[in-house]
Amino acid sequence: MFQFKIALCQLSVTSDKERNIAHAREAIEEAAGKGAQLILLPEIWNSPYSNDSFPVYAEEIDADKSPSTAMLSELSRSLKITIIGGSIPERSGDRLYNTCCVFGADGKLKAKHRKIHLFDIDIPGQMTFKESKTLTAGETPTIVDTDVGRIGIGICYDIRFQELAAIYAARGAHLLCYPGAFNMTTGPLHWELLQRARAADCQLYVATCSPARDSNSSYVAWGHSTLVGPFGEIIVTTDHDEAIVISEIDYSLIEQRRANLPFQKQRRGDLYQLVDVHRLNSTRTSIAGNSAANDSCKTCLSAIAAGSTFSVVAVAIGSKKSFRSSSSSRSSSERKLKPVETSNDLKKEDSDSADAVPVKREVNRCSGCRRKVGLTGFRVDVASSSAPIIIIPTGMIAARTTRPLDDRPLQGKIRWLR
Structure with missing residues (x-):
C-alpha cells in the first residue's frame, strides 16, 4: 500500500x-x-x-x-x-x-x-x-x-x-x-x-x-x-x-x-441502517414517490444503505409496535403500505360538478428495480422546510430529520400512509 x-x-x-x-x-x-x-x-x-x-x-x-x-x-x-x-x-x-x-x-x-x-x-x-x-x-x-x-x-x-x-x-x-x-x-x-x-x-x-x-x-x-x-x-x-x-x-x-478488529463487518444491519443523505440526494430522480429516499423500494434503499453510512438520520429497526398506538401488535411486514398519493389520484376538491372525471392513477416505481414504490414507508410533513428528509423502510422507525435551510428548529411529524 x-x-x-x-x-x-x-x-x-x-x-x-x-x-x-x-x-x-x-x-x-x-x-x-x-x-x-x-x-x-x-x-x-x-x-x-x-x-x-x-x-x-x-x-x-x-x-x-x-x-x-x-x-x-x-x-x-x-x-x-x-x-x-x-x-x-x-x-x-x-x-x-x-x-x-x-x-x-x-x-x-x-x-x-x-x-x-x-x-x-x-x-x-x-x-x-x-x-x-x-x-x-x-x-x-x-x-x-x-x-x-x-x-x-x-x-x-x-x-x-x-x-x-x-x-x-x-x-x-x-x-x-x-x-x-x-x-x-x-x-x-x-x-x-x-x-x-x-x-x-x-x-x-x-x-x-x-x-x-x-x-x-x-x-x-x-x-x-x-x-x-x-x-x-x-x-x-x-x-x-x-x-x-x-x-x-x-x-x-x-x-x-x-x-x-473487524467491527466494520460486524454492524447489525438488522437493527439499524446507515444512510448517506447527501449521496442519496445527489442521485435523485424525477419519479414520483418518496423522493427523499431516491424513490427507491425497500430492497434497493437497503442495498444503498448497506454500502453507505449515516449522517443526520438515526433509524431504529425491529420494534413490534406502531408509534400510532401502544396496543398495536402488527409487525411491519404485516402492514400494507400504499404509494404516496399524487395530485392525479384525486378529483378537484373544490368542484361540485357532477361531470368531474377521476384521472387514472399513476403508478410510482422504484428508480432502481422499477417495482412499485410505496414500500419506502412514510412521509414526513415538515412546516417551512426545504431540507432533505430521509425515511427508512426497514421495520418501525424512529427518525431524526435535518434542520431547515433557514436554520430554524424543524417541526415535523410522521404520517403513516394507508
Whole structure:
C-alpha cells in the first residue's frame, strides 16, 4: 500500500495579511524540502480569528482576487505536492464562509470545503464565540482524490460530528484532515479526544493542524497539531508553539487494523441502517414517490444503505409496535403500505360538478428495480422546510430529520400512509 510523508504546519498568525501569506509560503517550502508530499495548514491562517476580521480579510476564491490561494496553487505546482490549505475567510456574493481549498500537484484547485458546522459556544466566564454572526454554513461534505490517496475534509468544529467522518470512511477515505483552532477551554478537554475517537471509529488516519498559540490574541488557540493512526494511537504531535511536524503515513496499516478488529463487518444491519443523505440526494430522480429516499423500494434503499453510512438520520429497526398506538401488535411486514398519493389520484376538491372525471392513477416505481414504490414507508410533513428528509423502510422507525435551510428548529411529524 501507499506510503508518504505529511507535514503539519502550525503557524503563527498576525494581523498583517501579506506577512501571513509569506510566512505560510516559507513553511510550505521548508516542509517540501524535507520530503513532505502532503502539507496541511491551520484554520484561518491568513487572518486573525475574529468576527471583526473575517469580512476584512475575506477573499473571492473563485476569482483572480485571492492572493492566499494563488500562493497555494503556485507552490503545489512548482513543488509537485498536494496542499490542504487550512482555511481562510471566503467571500461569495454577500456571504462569508470558512473555507478550505485543496490543490493538487498540477496546481489546480481539486476541492473546496466550506465549514459545515459553525462554531457557536457560550460558557459564561470562560468562552463565548459565535461564528454564525458573520459566517454561513457550508452544505456539502467534501471528499477528494489526490496523489496521496482519498481524503475527507472537515474544519475544526466539524470534527465533533462523528456522522461526517463515517460518511467519509464509507466513501473510501484513507485520511481525514481537520484544520482547526480549538481554544483554551475546549482544547485541553476535547482536541486530542475527538481526533483519536474519529480515527478509532473509522479505522483510518486523522490529521489536524492548529494555529500556534498567541496569548495576546482575542482568541487564543490551543495548538497541538497531531497525526493519529487507524487504531486511535498518537503518531506525532507538537505543543502550542510554532512548528512544522513531519511524519509518515502507511495506508497498509489501515487494512491491518481492520483485520485485527473487524467491527466494520460486524454492524447489525438488522437493527439499524446507515444512510448517506447527501449521496442519496445527489442521485435523485424525477419519479414520483418518496423522493427523499431516491424513490427507491425497500430492497434497493437497503442495498444503498448497506454500502453507505449515516449522517443526520438515526433509524431504529425491529420494534413490534406502531408509534400510532401502544396496543398495536402488527409487525411491519404485516402492514400494507400504499404509494404516496399524487395530485392525479384525486378529483378537484373544490368542484361540485357532477361531470368531474377521476384521472387514472399513476403508478410510482422504484428508480432502481422499477417495482412499485410505496414500500419506502412514510412521509414526513415538515412546516417551512426545504431540507432533505430521509425515511427508512426497514421495520418501525424512529427518525431524526435535518434542520431547515433557514436554520430554524424543524417541526415535523410522521404520517403513516394507508
